[in-house]
Amino acid sequence: MSWPPNDDLDAILDHAWQVLVRGVRDARSPAHTPTVATVGPDGTPQLRTVVLRGAARRAHQLRFHTDSRAKKVAALRVRPACALHVYDRARKLQLRLQGVATLHGLNTSTGDAAWTATRTQSRRCYQVVQAPGGPIDSPDAPRFEADDEGRAHFVAVTVDLHSLEWLYLQARGHRRALFTRDGEEWRGTWLVP
Template sequence: MRPDDDLPAMLAHAWTLLVRGGADRKSPVHTPVIASVDEHGLPHARVMVLRKADPAAATLRLHTDARSPKVAQLNGMPVAVLAYLPAEQVQLRITGTARILTDDEVVEDIWNQSTLFARRCYLAEHPPGTPLPGPSTGLPAWIEGQQPTAEQIGPARANFATLWIEVTAIDWLHLANSGHRRAVFRSTNDWAGEWVAP
């Protein structure tokens, strides 16, 4: 039997790739595309950083600026996640429901575990998407190229939000010269999975 002929193995492989993507900056899965639709029915897609994947809870965690327009587009809404691993020739298409959390103990712990340098981007003076008179990082001039102190980073906390995606389906596709393989796993089917035409 080929290794990609076993449905439980394929689901486990998909989650292994996601877990690795959350932990390994060099993994292509570390920066998936997150797609959504706004209140006018217009599509939006953006690359985001996957921070953690939890197979037991079937969730993905990412971070964002609480002031970003995408927060309203995503919170409580269906989303799609797309990642591709060229070396393994595996594509993952994931669907789920997004929720934004900003103020509970879990989010506070996540904030405190982040490096000061990582937290620096939340010091941006304007919400993402704000028109500017010229090219800019959006950061205050005093912090450009600097690592902030714990005291300096304090005001940034109000701009930090976590994006959680409750995964409802994983579409796993392996491209191979010997023949492609594709399987779809859904939470509504207790993740049993089914083979579908590539």
């Protein structure tokens, strides 16, 4: 779509997906590292950056990878609702996405496929013996298991999106649109910015 955007809601939704798909393959794109929000078991909000690993428009799905021992996994096991946020400064664009997460760990086809596509250097994160987020005596304390590839700790998280909010800030007048999913269909509406 041409930029800045026109008034075509369908084109805006198309463009939002293009931004997400590009985020997967372009490490310099803002959508490569979205912020993911979960709700902790005690009800408190939790935010963190992740690398966007998959954006499948037909499946309405995003994917990121994490460690099965991470706090976000514990949170998602209790409450699978999650939200993602992307801010593209150059385009003056904010995307806010909401969905429901599914965890794909050991012995799952999605987890296995994601693991197979993971580079050796990325696998190192999952080889740490101690659980991530636990206290250590020094920054050098994490130990890496030489004979453990890390697969046991690897989880692919897919997020089935059910809403996408698009906000474009421009001096001549801001624009805000909300897209919600009903089955396979996405419906868009303009919102007061």
